[in-house]
Amino acid sequence: MPRLTRDRRHGVRFSLNGHPVSVEAEARLSLSDLLRHVVGATGTHVGCEHGVCGACTVEIDGAPARACLVLAGQVEGMSIRTVEGLEPEPGRLSVLQEAFRAHHGLQCGFCTPGxxxxxxxxFRRRPDAGEDEIRDHLSGHLCRCTGYAPIMRAALAARDVLMREERHA
Amino acid sequence: MKPAPFDFLRAETLPEALDSLAEAGDEGRVIAGGQSFVPMLAMRLARPAVLVDIMGIAELRGLDRGRGALRVGAGVRQAELASWPDLAETLPLVAAALPYVGHVQTRSRGTVCGSLAHADPSAELPLCLIALGGEVHLRSRKGRRSISAQDFFLGMMATAVAPGEMIEAVSFPLKKKGEGYAFREIARRHGDYAVVACAAVATTTGVRLAVGGVADTPQMRPMPLPGSVDLDDALNDFAWALNSREDLHATARYRRELVRQLGRATIEEAVRCRD
Structure with a gap:
């Protein structure tokens, strides 16, 4: 049984945006701090650090999750996607990101990566997600700038483009 | 907002986990999904010396339907239970309550048993377990014991789990023919802890109402049927008996009024849903 003692760092291996990562961390470090301070991937933002604000949301094994509520000790073997993994190629925005730009889905941008x-x-799981479902998913995020309306507009616009692409694929 | 240091043990078998918990005693805690417990660690409200991660134990990851109940292992995540195809058919109350448990982003990792172990007075799953008359199955190196929901929740965030012991599974009694179930909740925002949550079970002979978010643990009482002139008085008595407190979310009076109003609506819906 792996025993990660408190007095030192331990090896943690996981997949980040499709690439294998092997780092050393204390078991008590949060995944959000692991990403930002150990890996250097600062796209994931850290707000409340106790699972309320949603700023640190990443995708873990295919489902959205709060990175601040995962301990480094739990990360071994996980498949993690972060905002750095969204761009289809360097310097190009994804459909979703482009929709946020076009519809002013962000102001300060702090909550945006999550x-x-x-x-x-x-949208990967349900490209035809309805407005209620999108709203329910957004309820796990706090945004203090936009009032959410432009975020909803951006989300619906992105969904429509993605659905069209799916149909013509 | 950083947890105090601890030893982190990734148990691969149940005996390994039980041995580690026995050795750690008071200083040991189980971590499963961590969605309630990691905030406790981060705020240093909990400072265990040893954390035992049980998510690598295959035998705790199962849903097992049999003998009139669904047994949910300690490693089953809330999202896994929510996507179990038979849920709405066999456990309509749990199916109705699960969307109110946290958010998509926490149900993806949080476990069913973890929510019971955390025992927040406002939490939905403890309320459902009380309303349905379920059982919690505990395990330690010394053996097994099963404990009724009524006896499991001892107080605010306090349960019957002893040092060296862990929840192995929980059993939710399945829907019975002729019964109806309803769940309602008022919170400031969807996904927040409930100001008041109600669960009602209408049987062929009567109806019972369980209320969360008011007393230190979810409380349940038999209630008169909606047609009865006694229902208003019974709801009022229940509302006062819960010793409602004022906090920054709601006044005691508002909570009592919610028990009366939401309680009635929940009972009426459960009675309507009887088949």
């Missing part, structure tokens, strides 16, 4: 990961995960 919201993008929740919506990306939703």
């Amino acid at each position: 919201i993008l990961m929740t919506l990306d995960s939703l």
